[in-house]
Amino acid sequence: MAFDSAVQGELLALLGEDRAFFDPATRQLYASDETPRACPPEAVVFPTRHEQVAALVALANRRGFPLVARGAGSGNVGGALPAPGSVVVSFECMNRVLEFDPANRLMVVQPGVVTDDIDALAASAGLMYAPDPGSGAYCRIGGNLAMNAAGPRCVKYGATRDHVLGLRAVAGDGRELKVGGRTSKYATAYDLTRLLVGSEGTLALITEATLKLVPAPETVASLRVCYADNAAACAAVERVMAQPVVPCALEFMDSRSLSAIREYGGAEGLPEGTRAVLMVEADGDLDDVPHQIALLEKALAGPGLLEIQSGFAAADIKNLWTARKSLSHAVKKIAPLKINEDVVVPVARLDRLVAAIDGLGHRFALPIVSFGHAGNGNLHVNLMVHPDDPDEMARARACRDALVEAVLGLGGSLSGEHGIGSEKRRYVARELDAATLAMMRDVKRLFDPNGILNPGKKLPD
């Protein structure tokens, strides 16, 4: 690695003194994401233009240092964790909306725009940017694109990948790419747009995105549905997804999740004996939503149902979602370290996944908190542990292994939305066959022959 004062000089010449930092405090600040690991980079830089990003990639290739792209650092798989000797490329200052074109239902943005701000601007013209990660108030669209982020609404509208028309990017070898376009139909090129989405900063640095917007629904109605146990809630999820009305949210919380959110006001007034809750929403026209809700209520009813609560006031709906979105942090009351898995199975096998998780909790004597996007079969499975207890940590490792086996056995996948990063790489070869992995490595080499982009992520060693 050739990171020395000459490289510092070149970075300063390229970005200016107020956009390139080498001091220990800044390096420490950018040393980790939401994973409990840290590695201070050699430098943190804040480009403001595509051309600077292209020049950075050229410099990194010439001098041989890794670049690690970063949005808000809210990822929980070590995607933005700096590699040793790397330069963190923070996109926080590339945060402009370049174009808002309601007539063509699109918005062109730089990667540092905060996700919820995109949706808020779209709403000003009666439109919506549909992907709604729980971290939307602070995560950046570049991070969402790199991870193919999703959220509750994705059960109806699809994930980030389904809402991108085109991208501008700089590949690891320095080539400047414009992929996709501005139209809702496009059949010209290989679909490099979909390839770059979800590539976790390992193939190219995204400098601009043309996002697809959809009409905002006129109204949204919510249901809080309580069940006597997980099996009853999962059976209801299966019934809902087997009928024609697609809810715009279908979220699951197990009993440990309900205990964790109590102080956020999301578990008030639950009937006695509630062990699992579904949060269900329908959106659309004012005159259609009541009809959707009636059909959803019919599908939600079944053995183990304790209560369906509807007719929430707007403030109550907001509280409910605040509580649900607080879960990621609220669970840390149970134990200081959360090992967060983000597994996904075909939705009609969710019951088997939840039963398997219950069994693993008993077998490895660990508190496991499960919640998430049930309508997609995507659960956040949190193993709560004390990192200073070696025996508990060993059991957690064995439990993770067994969870992966169970998920793959059900035809599922390691990650529904959080990605692989550094934290889940060791499991990837269990899911993907050798030919697919080899093809992925070829793609990596094609885009990034010198391996300068986010080394040690996504692909197993």
Ligand SMILES: Cc1cc2nc3c(=O)[nH]c(=O)nc-3n(C[C@H](O)[C@H](O)[C@H](O)COP(=O)(O)OP(=O)(O)OC[C@H]3O[C@@H](n4cnc5c(N)ncnc54)[C@H](O)[C@@H]3O)c2cc1C
């Ligand atoms: C409380 C909480 C709730 C969450 N809820 C959800 C949820 O509901 N759904 C969900 O999907 N995720 C969720 N996440 C995870 C996380 O917020 C998402 O992965 C998000 O997309 C990361 O965005 P970021 O800006 O923080 O990216 P970072 O964490 O900074 O980076 C993520 C990855 O993107 C790469 N990257 C960033 N910018 C670029 C770029 N311009 N070009 C190329 N690569 C780039 C990085 O190298 C890294 O690999 C949650 C996290 C927290 C802490």
